[in-house]
Amino acid sequence: MSRALLLFGAGGRLGGAIAQAAARARRPCTAVGWREVEGDPASLRARLAACDPNCDIVFAGGLIDPALSAESLAAANVGLPTRVVEAGADLPGLRFLALGSTLAALPALAAGDRYLASKAALAARVAAWAGEPRLHGRVRLLGLQTLYGRAPVPHSFLGQMHASLAAGTPFRMSAGRQLREYHHVDDVTDSVLALTARDWDGPPALDFSTGRPMRIAELARAVFRAFGRDRDLVVGALATPAGENEETVFPRSPDWLLGRPREPVAGIVAWLGALLNGRA
Numbered sequence: 001m002s003r004a005l006l007l008f009g010a011g012g013r014l015g016g017a018i019a020q021a022a023a024r025a026r027r028p029c030t031a032v033g034w035r036e037v038e039g040d041p042a043s044l045r046a047r048l049a050a051c052d053p054n055c056d057i058v059f060a061g062g063l064i065d066p067a068l069s070a071e072s073l074a075a076a077n078v079g080l081p082t083r084v085v086e087a088g089a090d091l092p093g094l095r096f097l098a099l100g101s102t103l104a105a106l107p108a109l110a111a112g113d114r115y116l117a118s119k120a121a122l123a124a125r126v127a128a129w130a131g132e133p134r135l136h137g138r139v140r141l142l143g144l145q146t147l148y149g150r151a152p153v154p155h156s157f158l159g160q161m162h163a164s165l166a167a168g169t170p171f172r173m174s175a176g177r178q179l180r181e182y183h184h185v186d187d188v189t190d191s192v193l194a195l196t197a198r199d200w201d202g203p204p205a206l207d208f209s210t211g212r213p214m215r216i217a218e219l220a221r222a223v224f225r226a227f228g229r230d231r232d233l234v235v236g237a238l239a240t241p242a243g244e245n246e247e248t249v250f251p252r253s254p255d256w257l258l259g260r261p262r263e264p265v266a267g268i269v270a271w272l273g274a275l276l277n278g279r280a
Contacts (some may be wrong), residue, residue, distance in 0.1 A: 004028040004052035009061015021189040066115040073118040102143040108243030129202035145181035145206040172237035178215020182264040211252030
């Protein structure tokens with residue numbers, strides 16, 4: 001099934017990767033700016049009505065910094081997709097794919113992280129839409145794990161490691177018992193294309209997970225060892241944030257969705273090496 005894509009957030013890391021993957025796959029893909037969402041609802045509906053009759057709308061952008069206000073995060077990550085879905089709800093050829101976070105399903109963790117709280121609210125909104133007859137079978141939420149690839153995100157754990165390696169400064173972290181999965185952004189884009197090429201049945205929420213997380217201390221040791229910087233890694237110097245995930249392992253995704261994700265430690269080391277050498 002070949003469906004056109006209408007992509008919000010193409011200027012971001014994941015959205016840009018999706019646009020490029022769609023081009024390689026010769027999937028029609030139109031990038032749309034969020035400014036079109038902020039205008040008159042009637043104009044937005046007319047824009048959606050002008051789409052290909054069988055079109056998947058993908059929300060790949062948003063705000064990701066948990067230091068931002070809860071209001072800003074909710075407006076970008078929940079409010080803007082809501083406007084689009086409500087404007088296109090009575091256009092039966094349209095489907096809507098929102099990208100969430102698997103970690104948002106952990107209440108204790110989401111309670112202390114405004115970004116994850118906004119993604120939990122988005123998940124609740126998708127579940128509500130899926131229960132409406134007019135949108136049944138037309139909305140999906142793809143929960144993602146931690147991404148790497150392309151430009152580093154400064155406030156993230158990987159971004160902070162990159163900054164330490166680039167500056168030659170010590171890297172101070174918690175005891176590192178937190179469980180995380182790391183996936184290359186290009187592996188996720190393949191899954192987005194796979195999902196939008198299928199009929200949508202079953203539960204509205206899917207997760208992208210290998211079912212094989214690692215402790216972040218394990219990752220940090222492997223990274224700093226790979227660059228000969230073992231002495232710059234200081235594990236246990238910081239407190240572990242409240243509510244962190246130290247036990248939950250998310251189930252493995254179906255093979256058709258997961259594809260062949262790359263081994264995370266080797267992938268992260270290669271990515272960081274390319275950044276440090278100016279090749280990324």
